[in-house]
Amino acid sequence: MTATSFTSMDTSTAEQWAVIGVETAKNQGRVADRVLDMLRSLGDITDGFATDQLTHCLQTATLAERAGADDEVVVASLCHDIGKAVSVPGHPEIAAAILRPYVRPEVHTMILVHQDFQGRHYYGHFGGDPDAREKHREHLSVDEWQMAEQFADEWDQKAFDPDYDTLPLEHFEAKVREVFATAKMFPTASAGDRYRS
């Protein structure tokens, strides 16, 4: 392991940052390891649903893959509720933040807004607005809107069936490693965070 010697950033040098850059790139694989560990931890969370949250995430990704979604969308579908490993309130923002450097902007938006799109199917049961997705309409392009709708209506909200032929985490591991292998250093703003932040 190579280490630099500066004790405060204002004394660091370009050469030292080159070392840190190389070391960080060398360890990029741990991102996928952490993501996979967080996904596994969702197996401990059921919170009254018919499936645990890992099964729900796997089933969402299985439905996306079987619908012909590309790798970024399948991995985002797998990770869409990964934020619940930390906190159910705010979980879409956590998942979207983890994914943001690794996926194109519309995939980030799809995950960031997913709870309000999902609300069509359950917000009404506790006094919320089933049309909460409408507040996003003016901010999303037609393509982004359709993507968010397909995700919520065809995959996410249907993925609580313990009897469905859900693919295991191992099936998705190579895709997870591929997507999280390369970060965009300065991700472009997505529709979702342009107006939410």
Ligand SMILES: [Fe+2]
């Ligand atoms: Fe979900």
